[in-house]
């Protein structure tokens with residue numbers, strides 16, 4: 001489409017420090033796209049390059065057929081929502097929202113209409129005359145979005161805008177942002193280190209590590225089919241078992257780990273002898289019933305700890321080899337059938353175990 | 369108040385209040401009262417003190433304000449001080465802004481040092497230096513003449529240029545520091561946000577930066593104006609004979625032992641400064657509490 005945003009081989013170095021490296025991505029017009037990555041991986045740098053505050057050291061950024069190189073921020077068809085919102089404290093809500101139009105020379109009457117329309121959109125009609133300091137965190141959030149949308153940008157850029165809010169409001173704003181994006185019909189590019197946020201809102205997600213894109217895909221794709229050890233460990237929870245491939249057959253392979261030989265999917269076609277990691281999501285592990293005929297992927301140990309989280313029970317099992325394994329069980333209202341300390345066997349289907357090449361991971365609690 | 373009590377203790381607080389009170393009383397209030405008292409009495413030989421002629425009168429002020437020569441100098445002092453303030457603001461704002469925005473970089477630190485070092489030198493010496501530069505056969509005239517801009521030396525000293533340049537330079541820091549303090553507290557994201565919304569640089573300053581810096585701006589303008597209008601050494605050294613300053617009139621009266629007349633002159637200067645403060649605060653719509661922040 002004509003307002004697709006494309007980053008082509010974009011890089012940014014600060015002196016000797018490489019902040020962003022060879023980032024190429026196509027972002028479809030009207031989609032909700034997220035850059036997800038740990039702190040310091042270059043997300044803000046990418047956003048500031050798209051908005052024009054810094055020029056890439058290499059590569060180009062295009063909006064449709066328009067090359068954005070050399071276009072200063074005040075002339076770019078992008079609008080940025082700052083991490084701290086950066087609402088003008090000395091202006092009223094209406095003046096904030098209308099500011100972009102005012103500097104474009106739009107008449108006061110037309111501006112007023114647009115401000116009302118924007119306040120309607122964010123469900124804050126009647127707030128026009130309020131001062132910024134009178135608003136709650138969530139309201140300020142919405143004003144910032146309204147201020148950016150008022151100039152009718154082609155692309156809205158959001159830099160971790162929810163990080164300052166408390167959990168409840170954050171979850172509420174996720175849904176709200178998604179709704180606002182649908183209504184506005186423009187591209188939202190969202191930056192976050194919170195994988196829950198990225199997965200919940202986005203059409204597509206780019207997972208970043210150390211200035212590079214590790215994987216781009218839809219939310220469920222990223223979650224269920226991570227392409228690297230980093231993505232598998234950074235997105236969602238996983239039990240990570242390090243080992244070596246001992247056998248392969250078709251889509252599957254067997255990996256020898258400290259807790260025994262385990263079978264899982266082998267999408268990267270690793271071969272016998274390769275260093276590998278097995279990733280199993282806690283919710284894919286289940287407690288085996290006595291009558292189950294367990295041939296593969298069973299781990300026996302003592303229940304170490306049970307944490308109740310409302311939706312789920314988070315259970316850690318100390319395997320006989322003394323490794324800890326985490327599983328989560330849905331809270332179906334019947335409670336747990338076993339007590340902490342009891343000996344249990346857990347297992348998972350080979351389709352739920354994912355074997356990937358050993359590589360850097362995003363967490364420290366690995367089973368060696 | 370209670371936190372101040374726990375912090376300084378009863379004795380400490382008592383000291384602070386007494387010291388401030390004494391400061392105000394001895395160094396500000398008493399001299400002012402004495403000056404006013406003198407200003408409204410006629411100049412008399414000691415034998416007539418307390419006599420029938422020693423009564424309150426406006427005569428001194430009539431001389432100060434109605435004399436043509438005095439009027440010229442009084443007005444000159446006002447417009448020249450306003451000009452000094454405006455020039456100083458124009459010169460200092462970009463510097464203070466750069467300093468505030470780049471406060472983390474090494475460049476800003478060098479700039480700050482470069483600004484402060486000249487002020488370690490005595491004010492009089494600096495004025496002398498300017499005198500050398502601006503004098504009839506001084507460096508500026510020589511350079512300008514050798515470049516062909518002027519055919520004969522320009523009389524900087526007697527044409528008020530010397531005083532104005534000298535005053536701007538002398539009180540530079542009093543403008544930069546309050547501006548810097550105000551600008552430093554501005555969230556740089558606000559500037560970027562305005563830019564992102566399409567504002568050209570001058571609009572960003574007008575809509576976002578200046579309103580934020582207003583208290584510091586008022587502070588700097590008021591202090592610079594008062595220092596300029598009340599300056600004595602700089603006009604004395606850089607003003608020449610053709611461009612007297614109001615303070616020099618005051619000095620002349622005290623020098624001629626007519627303290628009463630001198631007090632009347634001084635009182636007019638005080639009133640002038642107060643009026644200026646009120647006008648600036650009204651123009652910028654700031655309150656005293658904003659400035660004291």
Ligand SMILES: Nc1ncnc2c1ncn2[C@@H]1O[C@H](COP(=O)(O)OP(=O)(O)OP(=O)(O)O)[C@@H](O)[C@H]1O
Pocket residue numbers: 014017018019037038039040041042043044045046193
């Ligand atoms: N102006 C700059 N000069 C030098 N280094 C910089 C500059 N801006 C960013 N960096 C460096 O580039 C890297 C990426 O920074 P960036 O702000 O893009 O990270 P981020 O992913 O947004 O992190 P966070 O989640 O903490 O905001 C960091 O290591 C940072 O120190």
Ligand SMILES: [Mg+2]
Pocket residue numbers: 043044045159
């Ligand atoms: Mg960031």
